[in-house]
Amino acid sequence: MARMTMIEAVRSAMDVSMGRDDSVVVYGEDVGYFGGVFRCTQGLQQKYGKARCFDSPINESGIIGTAIGMAVHGMRPCVEIQFADYMFPGYDQLTQEAARIRYRSNGDFTVPMTVRMPTGGGIFGGQTHSQSPEALFAHVCGLKTVIPSNPYDAKGLLIASIEDDDPVIFLEPKRLYNGPFDGHHDRPITPWKNHELGEVPEEYYRIPLGKAAVRREGNDVTILTYGTMVHVALAAAEETGIDAEIIDLRTILPLDFDAIEESVRKTGRCVIVNEATKTCGFAAELMSIVAETCFYHLEAPIRRVTGWDTPYPHSQEWEYFPGPKRVGAALLDVMEAA
Template sequence: MPRMTMIEAIRSAMDVSMERDDRVVVFGEDVGYFGGVFRCTQGLQQKYGRTRCFDAPISESGIVGAAIGMAAYGLKPCVEIQFADYMYPAYDQLTQEAARMRYRSNHQFTCPMVVRMPTGGGIFGGQTHSQSPEALFTHVCGLKVVVPSTPYDAKGLLIASIEDPDPVIFLEPKRLYNGPFDGHHDRPVTPWAGHPAADVPEGHFVVPLGEAATVREGSAVTIVTYGTMVHVAAAAAEETGIDAEIIDLRTLLPLDLEAITRSVRKTGRCMVLHEATLTSGFGGELAALVQEHCFYNLEGPVVRVAGWDTPYPHAQEWDYFPGPARVGQALKDMMEA
């Protein structure tokens, strides 16, 4: 089984999907000849031609709007918004058109499209290249929201998303693109090669949407997280020696509530961890669900650890992220409460 970076796994997912189904088209800013700003689409135009993989104008609303029309008439567009921060001009198209297509047409039309977006920080991209806007999509009925944490999951989840009959927001953590985030440090320090999660089948396979993964078994506390923070949580657990169970959501919508509640009922404690800003982040929804479904099993309050409530810093972005030290201290505080 070959080993891939997340970039290679995402590219492989699109390649497999385009080869299996000629209705799949890929487009966005610089994704054709250039292969995308992160090279996720490199080589696809050369292999499938300019009608299957092509460049679009710098117009996010135009890209998403065109994709909605294509999807309604039978194609399966997989489009790239160059950075998640750029999606705001297209938010109206996503929330008012794509998300409502099935319902407003009484199932006469569906919208089988995927919107890929690099998300989060870690490249010193500043305020307009580093945001984590997943909560804006999880609030919208009709959208599915996916955030992978490994190359294996990235490929399987993207293929499943392309094959899904409804619109999927596919958020790709930039910090994980080229290597496993070694959570003991602030930056990726080792290549994916040699990392078990980098073993990715070459052909077609899917990771079903709506199924979380238990990436670390434990009995003392449950950490519910996704994306880059999965690796931070694992590092914090190792450094503190606390027997934490880590649930990688993988899909935020639909949410695998059963996996969360099963773990929290076992451990009696719960931390919700994400990179996005704390206030109104998706962690608030997770904390509320845990309280509603596991109240009598909890030995203490649900704890949220997240990015600071501040405009995204540039030079201080590594202080903004929840790191192993901050997560580890929160774990210790939970165990002492």
């Protein structure tokens, strides 16, 4: 075991994968010589050579389009989009091409490709370095979408994503890169080295896609969440004293229906938390699923806590970010509703 930040865990996953399988290649903007703007690929070019880890032109459609061509050839490209906000020029290649090639060719061609992207806010990135576009991927049939909340999961899930035979969108909550951020931006940063999930094996291991994790067991209310908001939800439960069960979905597609339904049927209450905008966000999908499958077990209306339906502002970052106070208010609200 080693102590790793989420950056180191992501890097270790690529390192282990490249070492095991020479069809794994890594590229993207600033990814090669420099090792990426968040340093996730640092050292990989020196270790595996320029043909397996290299800088790309600033062209997301080209990054994803060439990765599709490589995957079709039989490689397992793991490419980086520098910020999830930058993926839109490549969205056509992701949604109309990568997602459908297996289906439209009846399995003649497949796309075992992973696209990594830092997601979410909390670093004063403004409207073009802070977005959480996971719903735009989950809405597309043929893609898988993964969002880890800690270094241990990030490594195991990224290895599983690289080894998956379908295209996987791997969203890395950038505010979690260096520590388990709970939304209290005015407090000192907690590093991963003090957190049990910052203990990461150096060697190969996988965490299967489509399996949620229970981060806190509880009986009063279920919180469905993922990414940065897992830590915010934990803080809210502690601060309100409400016995919440916190489900970290880890993969939003495929989704772990069993974990969701089992928990909500047990607690009879449900709060859903995501950082993305509200309307048509993934929280809305989760509300629908809970309403469809657990309605007769509910003792209160389902609540969701999300970012506001505005662009991600710069100076008002913490008024926008759905922090522990807003999550706590929702928890109190559903507890009072009975």
